[in-house]
Amino acid sequence: MNAKPAALILMSVAAIAGGGAGAVVAGSRDADVRTATATVTTTATPGGTAVAASDTTTTTTLTAGEVFKQASAGVVDLKVTTAGGGGASAEGSGFVVDKKGDVVTNAHVVDGARSIKVTFADGGVAAGRVLGTDTATDVAVVRVTGISAARLHPLTLGDSGDVQVGDGVLAIGSPFGLSETLTTGIVSALDRTITSPSGATIGGALQTDASINKGNSGGPLIDAAGEVVGVNAQIESDSGGNDGIGFAIPSDTVRTVAAALIAGETVAHPQLGVAIEDASGSGVKLGTVTAGGAAAAAGLKAGDVITAIDGTAVANADTLASLIASHQPGDRLRVAFRRSGAAAQTVTATLGTAKA
Numbered sequence: 001m002n003a004k005p006a007a008l009i010l011m012s013v014a015a016i017a018g019g020g021a022g023a024v025v026a027g028s029r030d031a032d033v034r035t036a037t038a039t040v041t042t043t044a045t046p047g048g049t050a051v052a053a054s055d056t057t058t059t060t061t062l063t064a065g066e067v068f069k070q071a072s073a074g075v076v077d078l079k080v081t082t083a084g085g086g087g088a089s090a091e092g093s094g095f096v097v098d099k100k101g102d103v104v105t106n107a108h109v110v111d112g113a114r115s116i117k118v119t120f121a122d123g124g125v126a127a128g129r130v131l132g133t134d135t136a137t138d139v140a141v142v143r144v145t146g147i148s149a150a151r152l153h154p155l156t157l158g159d160s161g162d163v164q165v166g167d168g169v170l171a172i173g174s175p176f177g178l179s180e181t182l183t184t185g186i187v188s189a190l191d192r193t194i195t196s197p198s199g200a201t202i203g204g205a206l207q208t209d210a211s212i213n214k215g216n217s218g219g220p221l222i223d224a225a226g227e228v229v230g231v232n233a234q235i236e237s238d239s240g241g242n243d244g245i246g247f248a249i250p251s252d253t254v255r256t257v258a259a260a261l262i263a264g265e266t267v268a269h270p271q272l273g274v275a276i277e278d279a280s281g282s283g284v285k286l287g288t289v290t291a292g293g294a295a296a297a298a299g300l301k302a303g304d305v306i307t308a309i310d311g312t313a314v315a316n317a318d319t320l321a322s323l324i325a326s327h328q329p330g331d332r333l334r335v336a337f338r339r340s341g342a343a344a345q346t347v348t349a350t351l352g353t354a355k356a
Helices: 064-074 251-262 294-298 317-325
Strands: 007-010 013-016 035-041 057-063 075-081 088-096 102-105 115-119 125-134 139-145 168-173 181-195 201-208 220-223 228-237 246-250 274-279 284-289 305-309 332-338 345-350
Touching (some): 064 075, 064 168, 064 181, 064 220, 088 168, 102 251, 115 139, 168 228, 181 246, 181 317, 201 251, 228 251, 246 251, 274 317, 284 294, 294 345
Antiparallel strands (some): 013 088, 035 057, 075 088, 075 115, 088 102, 115 125, 125 139, 168 220, 181 201, 201 246, 220 228, 284 305, 305 332, 332 345
């Protein structure tokens, strides 16, 4: 019998209102006492907003337990009601990013929300409302009301661009409704591409073997310094549970999107205007080029093979998507390509804006 292909799964826990999380886990394991040399922020972010990367650091050593103690107060459980009168509900995770009560989570966690119950690590409960969502990156911000600033413990968004394969990471969230759960692992791969709920490509995703399950959606992936380097969003699984392949939206993307949503802005996403036919390992062949798009305006045609963007080699579609996603609409890129076996050429493309 052929094995069923693994599926990418969005990880909010869906249930019928009044139902439980649907899982009871028995057994135990020894506490993780691994240590790592880490870079730890020593200054607070001005103005109480934690959507900027820190730039003042010292070196220290933290255990997984110490990171949890430092970060867990900023992680929350979100119970979302999507319909009134005993209708559907969902559960996910999130984390506080400022003293105004803003919580970052996944857009798919709060999709269609009519009410949001936010539970903090200390047991405090408050109401939340969706401040803004960006389905193209699967990022949302929930504004919490009815809780004092003293009980808000913002986490710092670190620099996902500094993350390396093999770095230790920790996930805190509510898998299967079990709030304040810590799992540990490493960064398994960089620059993965995943598909958002709207069908858009999210570039630069971090792959991790830290146990990620339904209910971890929207929770932080934290480095050994206690800084958030990603937002847990999807798993690849045959069973629907953790198979050791989880994906997190990179913090560099989250920082930009969250700041825009908090400011009440619409997030604009860059678009080259191409579809990939295949990849040879030394470039990606264009299947179609959108008329009027950035690539067409630069002179690219179907059948061209893109080999580099701004001097960075493009071996596959994942690399191309990540490079485009790291820019903004209006940015000018140098695109190296081959056409029909001719010598390599370079054109300049001005990125357009993807449709919402």
